[in-house]
Amino acid sequence: xxxxxxxxxxxxxxxxxxxxxxxxxxxxxxxxxxxxxxxxxxxxxxxxxxxxxxxxxxxxxxxxxxxxxxxxxxxxxxxxxxxxxxxxxxxxxxxxxxxxxxxxxxxxxxxxxxx
Numbered sequence: 066x067x068x069x070x071x072x073x074x075x076x077x078x079x080x081x082x083x084x085x086x087x088x089x090x091x092x093x094x095x096x097x098x099x100x101x102x103x104x105x106x107x108x109x110x111x112x113x114x115x116x117x118x119x120x121x122x123x124x125x126x127x128x129x130x131x132x133x134x135x136x137x138x139x140x141x142x143x144x145x146x147x148x149x150x151x152x153x154x155x156x157x158x159x160x161x162x163x164x165x166x167x168x169x170x171x172x173x174x175x176x177x178x179x180x
Contacts, residue, residue, distance in 0.1 A: 135164035
């Protein structure tokens with residue numbers, strides 16, 4: 066897909082449509098791949114990163130991957146803000162809440178701190 070579309074905005078839209086459509090038909094591998102490609106293409110797209118974190122937490126039940134996605138996103142947002150870029154406080158709050166919830170689950174399961 067990327068080879069055929071040169072415009073990043075158009076590619077991002079295609080990836081989002083692909084991810085949402087794949088989710089509807091329960092093609093979770095394709096959904097994950099599309100969200101990951103979108104997050105890599107446009108790191109500021111916190112919706113893609115949030116969908117990945119939710120998928121890892123609830124779909125794959127991989128709390129460590131979900132935690133990593135949240136931590137990476139929060140680091141990205143922190144860096145972005147330190148460079149004077151605009152950061153939506155709602156994005157930060159979303160990932161902070163999700164990370165807190167995931168860490169509680171990890172703590173209960175005895176996995177917190179392992180990697």
